[in-house]
Amino acid sequence: MAEQIGSLHFRLTKRFGGKTVLDDFALEVRGREFVTFLGPSGCGKSTALNLLAGLIPPSAGEIWLDGTRIDGLPPERRGFGMVFQNYALFPHLTVFQNIAFGLELRGWPRAEIAGRVRQMLDLVQLPGFEDRYPGQLSGGQQQRVAIARALVIQPRLLLLDEPLSNLDAKLRLEMRTEIKRLHADLGLTCIYVTHDQAEALSLSDRVVVMREGRVMQAGTPAEIHDRPQNLFVADFMGYRNFFSLTVTGGDPDGTVVGRAGPLTLAGRGAAPLPPGAAGVAAVRPEDVAVTGEPPGPNVLRGRVRLTEYLGREYDLEVILDSGQTVKARVAQPVAVGSTVGLRLPAERVVILLSEDGGGGIP
Amino acid sequence: MRGGGWRLAVFCFVLGFVLNLVGIVGHVVVSSFARRWFATPLPPDWTTAWYAYSWREFQLPQILTVTVVVAGSVTALALLLGFPAAWALARRDIRAKGALLLLYFLPLLIPQMTYGIPLATTLYRYHIGGTIVGVILANLVPMLPLAIFILLPFFEQISVNLEWAARVHGASRFQVFRRVVLPLAVPGLLTAGLLILVTTVANFELTFLLSGAGSQTLVVALYYAVFAAGMRPIYSVDAMAVIYMAIVLAILLVALRFVRPTQMVFRLDRG
Amino acid sequence: MRTEAAAAAAPLAKVRPARRLEGAGPALLVPSALYVLVMFVYPFCYGVYLSLRPGKGEGGLSVANYLAFFLDPWQARTIWVTLSLAVPNTVLTVLLALTVAYVMRRGIWLERTITTLLVLPIALGTVLVAEGINGFYGPKGWLNQLLLMAGLPDPIRLTHNYTGVMIALFVQHFPFCFLMLLGYISGIDPALEHAARVLGARPWDVFRRVLWPLIAPGAAIAFALVFVMNFGVFPSAVLVGQPAGATRTIAIAAYQQAFEHYDMSMASAIAVIMGAGQLVGLIIVLLLRGRLAATGVATMGAGKR
Numbered sequence: 001m002a003e004q005i006g007s008l009h010f011r012l013t014k015r016f017g018g019k020t021v022l023d024d025f026a027l028e029v030r031g032r033e034f035v036t037f038l039g040p041s042g043c044g045k046s047t048a049l050n051l052l053a054g055l056i057p058p059s060a061g062e063i064w065l066d067g068t069r070i071d072g073l074p075p076e077r078r079g080f081g082m083v084f085q086n087y088a089l090f091p092h093l094t095v096f097q098n099i100a101f102g103l104e105l106r107g108w109p110r111a112e113i114a115g116r117v118r119q120m121l122d123l124v125q126l127p128g129f130e131d132r133y134p135g136q137l138s139g140g141q142q143q144r145v146a147i148a149r150a151l152v153i154q155p156r157l158l159l160l161d162e163p164l165s166n167l168d169a170k171l172r173l174e175m176r177t178e179i180k181r182l183h184a185d186l187g188l189t190c191i192y193v194t195h196d197q198a199e200a201l202s203l204s205d206r207v208v209v210m211r212e213g214r215v216m217q218a219g220t221p222a223e224i225h226d227r228p229q230n231l232f233v234a235d236f237m238g239y240r241n242f243f244s245l246t247v248t249g250g251d252p253d254g255t256v257v258g259r260a261g262p263l264t265l266a267g268r269g270a271a272p273l274p275p276g277a278a279g280v281a282a283v284r285p286e287d288v289a290v291t292g293e294p295p296g297p298n299v300l301r302g303r304v305r306l307t308e309y310l311g312r313e314y315d316l317e318v319i320l321d322s323g324q325t326v327k328a329r330v331a332q333p334v335a336v337g338s339t340v341g342l343r344l345p346a347e348r349v350v351i352l353l354s355e356d357g358g359g360g361i362p
Numbered sequence: 363m364r365g366g367g368w369r370l371a372v373f374c375f376v377l378g379f380v381l382n383l384v385g386i387v388g389h390v391v392v393s394s395f396a397r398r399w400f401a402t403p404l405p406p407d408w409t410t411a412w413y414a415y416s417w418r419e420f421q422l423p424q425i426l427t428v429t430v431v432v433a434g435s436v437t438a439l440a441l442l443l444g445f446p447a448a449w450a451l452a453r454r455d456i457r458a459k460g461a462l463l464l465l466y467f468l469p470l471l472i473p474q475m476t477y478g479i480p481l482a483t484t485l486y487r488y489h490i491g492g493t494i495v496g497v498i499l500a501n502l503v504p505m506l507p508l509a510i511f512i513l514l515p516f517f518e519q520i521s522v523n524l525e526w527a528a529r530v531h532g533a534s535r536f537q538v539f540r541r542v543v544l545p546l547a548v549p550g551l552l553t554a555g556l557l558i559l560v561t562t563v564a565n566f567e568l569t570f571l572l573s574g575a576g577s578q579t580l581v582v583a584l585y586y587a588v589f590a591a592g593m594r595p596i597y598s599v600d601a602m603a604v605i606y607m608a609i610v611l612a613i614l615l616v617a618l619r620f621v622r623p624t625q626m627v628f629r630l631d632r633g
Numbered sequence: 634m635r636t637e638a639a640a641a642a643a644p645l646a647k648v649r650p651a652r653r654l655e656g657a658g659p660a661l662l663v664p665s666a667l668y669v670l671v672m673f674v675y676p677f678c679y680g681v682y683l684s685l686r687p688g689k690g691e692g693g694l695s696v697a698n699y700l701a702f703f704l705d706p707w708q709a710r711t712i713w714v715t716l717s718l719a720v721p722n723t724v725l726t727v728l729l730a731l732t733v734a735y736v737m738r739r740g741i742w743l744e745r746t747i748t749t750l751l752v753l754p755i756a757l758g759t760v761l762v763a764e765g766i767n768g769f770y771g772p773k774g775w776l777n778q779l780l781l782m783a784g785l786p787d788p789i790r791l792t793h794n795y796t797g798v799m800i801a802l803f804v805q806h807f808p809f810c811f812l813m814l815l816g817y818i819s820g821i822d823p824a825l826e827h828a829a830r831v832l833g834a835r836p837w838d839v840f841r842r843v844l845w846p847l848i849a850p851g852a853a854i855a856f857a858l859v860f861v862m863n864f865g866v867f868p869s870a871v872l873v874g875q876p877a878g879a880t881r882t883i884a885i886a887a888y889q890q891a892f893e894h895y896d897m898s899m900a901s902a903i904a905v906i907m908g909a910g911q912l913v914g915l916i917i918v919l920l921l922r923g924r925l926a927a928t929g930v931a932t933m934g935a936g937k938r
């Protein structure tokens with residue numbers, strides 16, 4: 001239904017005063033794609049979105065949409081839709097008037113506006129709410145009005161700035177599904193900003209992990225989740241166990257072997273790692289399994305220091321002889337103080353290039 | 363159209379307004395140091411003699427004493443009466459809170475000339491008019507509500523839990539007041555005190571209507587001097603104006619360390 | 634300065650959970666409430682009563698004072714004089730303050746310095762400003778010197794007339810109104826403006842469709858306050874105006890009855906008329922505001938300045 005775009009590509013730098021908030025942030029977004037900017041608070045996600053929308057001018061860079069340069073256009077002439085973090089519904093206008101706002105500015109005839117607005121209200125499942133004011137709506141309802149208001153103008157590109165962050169956990173899940181559904185049904189092109197990795201993984205075709213205004217990694221959710229390319233992304237995506245090691249060898253299929261003190265660890269290399277290189281092995285607690293095997297490659301032994309019941313599983317904190325702690329998530333309880341064997345499956349271990357100083361090991 | 367043109371126009375207007383302020387204040391200051399000044403950009407001769415002159419001729423020692431007594435008393439009384447009221451309004455369920463706030467708000471809303479005349483009539487009838495006490499009592503009418511409205515938001519910010527925590531940890535009600543409430547209230551009291559002080563020093567109408575021969579404050583004396591221009595050299599009047607200005611600015615400078623300029627006027631967003 | 638400083642306007646409808654602690658609450662309010670009742674409400678009522686007892690207080694109540702005021706052209710004219718100052722001045726002040734505050738809503742160069750300077754006339758008060766205007770705008774003041782240098786044949790008379798009072802009122806009330814509106818406008822969530830822009834609104838549309846409806850209620854209150862202050866103008870009208878002629882405002886008339894003719898009864902009547910004039914102005918503005926303000930309630934942030 002919305003006018004399709006072929007591709008949007010941009011390369012942007014933004015400085016506030018002397019502080020560089022976006023540093024040559026570049027990306028290409030294809031039509032119908034759902035791209036997420038993911039990163040910790042203050043990394044420049046909102047700034048990037050505001051630059052794309054034209055709300056603030058870039059310090060340098062350009063934005064191209066289907067072969068036309070658009071960074072000189074004021075926001076009202078870009079034809080994008082935007083959903084704001086706190087919705088920014090006009091408090092003095094009813095739901096109907098809020099949604100009709102963009103159409104009125106485009107000079108639509110009244111009758112058609114009414115029809116379109118009804119249609120949008122059905123789409124976001126709010127029929128009958130036309131005459132309410134934003135102040136009389138719940139958070140989830142406000143959010144749906146904000147989405148309807150952005151969608152009704154058939155935006156070439158929909159920008160969403162943490163639209164779910166103000167909702168409670170249950171509603172957040174519901175709205176996540178709703179956004180996913182709208183994206184699929186309407187064939188929208190979306191750029192979505194969040195700092196919640198679960199949200200990013202479940203919604204996106206492509207995730208862009210950001211740090212201090214730079215792209216750390218861009219890829220499909222599975223790539224980001226399973227094959228982080230650096231410590232920052234690994235840490236952000238939930239890798240909790242890190243072992244510094246020296247690379248001793250590897251296979252052409254990408255497997256890398258290294259020694260971390262007395263341990264031998266094998267895993268998938270994020271990049272070609274020559275023997276002797278300093279690396280870091282990272283593994284998620286969910287991927288660590290309790291085992292009866294004797295210590296050997298990828299099998300460690302340690303003493304359980306802490307267990308935490310999570311409802312279905314248990315979080316273990318195991319202290320190794322070397323003094324390092326390993327976190328594991330297991331299905332069966334293990335007594336505190338007992339000694340256990342832990343297996344780090346090689347296909348689940350990622351071996352990254354160690355970044356001197358730029359660490360990220362928590 | 364981009365906003366640039368508007369911004370420039372507005373900036374020029376503001377600049378013009380500020381220059382006009384500088385001119386207004388600057389004229390008074392320059393004139394007070396002029397031996398003679400007549401239609402030239404600056405006076406040909408400078409002198410500080412007018413300050414001594416006006417100190418003597420306008421009986422400034424006595425007027426300054428009255429000003430200090432009035433401003434000090436009004437500030438102290440306004441805080442003393444306003445503190446418990448603001449505290450109660452911020453802390454407890456007052457049934458007629460709306461009506462009370464309206465009552466306190468009226469003396470701030472209605473111009474002083476309007477209620478000053480009936481007030482003066484009443485106070486003169488009881489022979490309080492024309493005395494320092496009368497001036498203090500009259501000035502307290504707008505300053506007490508002012509104190510309450512400045513203190514109220516400060517007190518609303520202080521969590522009740524702090525008081526309860528102190529009680530739970532064994533403090534008596536008096537100790538809670540001494541050790542918890544009072545220290546927390548200090549910023550509010552300071553702000554309110556400074557603003558009331560500067561407002562009272564500059565408050566003209568009520569003081570004017572209520573003061574007699576021995577109970578004039580500095581603004582009122584200044585008014586009479588400007589009113590009777592020609593009786594005394596204008597330079598001496600301006601010297602008195604500069605003394606007045608110095609006092610107000612000194613208090614204002616301290617006050618502006620604690621308040622933002624927009625806090626010096628009505629807050630519209632609660633209205 | 635009269636009414637400045639953070640003061641909340643109307644009843645706050647904030648419901649606090651009931652707290653049944655030792656209930657000294659009402660007692661704490663008694664002294665201050667009593668003071669306002671005795672020193673403000675009572676004199677006001679007494680003034681109304683007095684105004685209805687002309688002469689030396691013999692006989693019953695009568696409206697003779699009011700009749701006398703309205704039938705005496707010298708007195709009745711003061712209403713016209715006051716209005717001719719108050720209305721144009723209020724319109725000018727609010728319009729300019731609104732424009733400047735609107736353009737400055739997202740900050741401006743040297744903002745803190747400018748706002749601080751603007752506090753000066755409020756803090757210094759009418760008397761000092763009047764004396765300064767007499768000098769600066771006077772026939773031998775800097776402004777006229779500049780104009781003569783620019784080639785004007787004669788100095789223009791800007792003081793001791795209607796213009797002088799207009800200048801004095803503007804210098805006093807523009808900063809007051811501007812700071813008030815700036816605090817109000819900067820409290821409006823900037824995201825609303827952004828949302829409107831992205832939806833296709835040009836700057837003018839943003840103002841007309843989004844920000845003006847949100848600003849209007851505040852602007853109306855500012856207008857009412859400035860009008861009320863202008864209507865009671867006294868020291869400027871005397872010191873920079875022509876108190877015996879062109880700028881003999883109603884406040885001057887009341888003052889003269891009280892302190893020159895010692896007719897407290899008539900003075901009270903004039904004060905009541907002055908109060909009524911302010912009330913009428915207030916009511917008109919608030920009625921207009923009711924029509925201006927859309928039904929929705931503005932969501933205001935804390936106000937950044």
Ligand SMILES: Nc1ncnc2c1ncn2[C@@H]1O[C@H](COP(=O)(O)OP(=O)(O)OP(=O)(O)O)[C@@H](O)[C@H]1O
Pocket residue numbers: 016017021040041042043044045046047048195
């Ligand atoms: N107008 C501004 N002036 C100065 N610095 C700014 C401005 N806007 C943003 N910044 C800074 O730019 C950085 C990035 O801000 P941005 O709002 O883009 O972060 P974000 O990634 O959206 O964070 P969050 O997840 O908290 O919303 C922050 O350090 C912020 O302090």
Ligand SMILES: [Mg+2]
Pocket residue numbers: 045046047
């Ligand atoms: Mg953000």
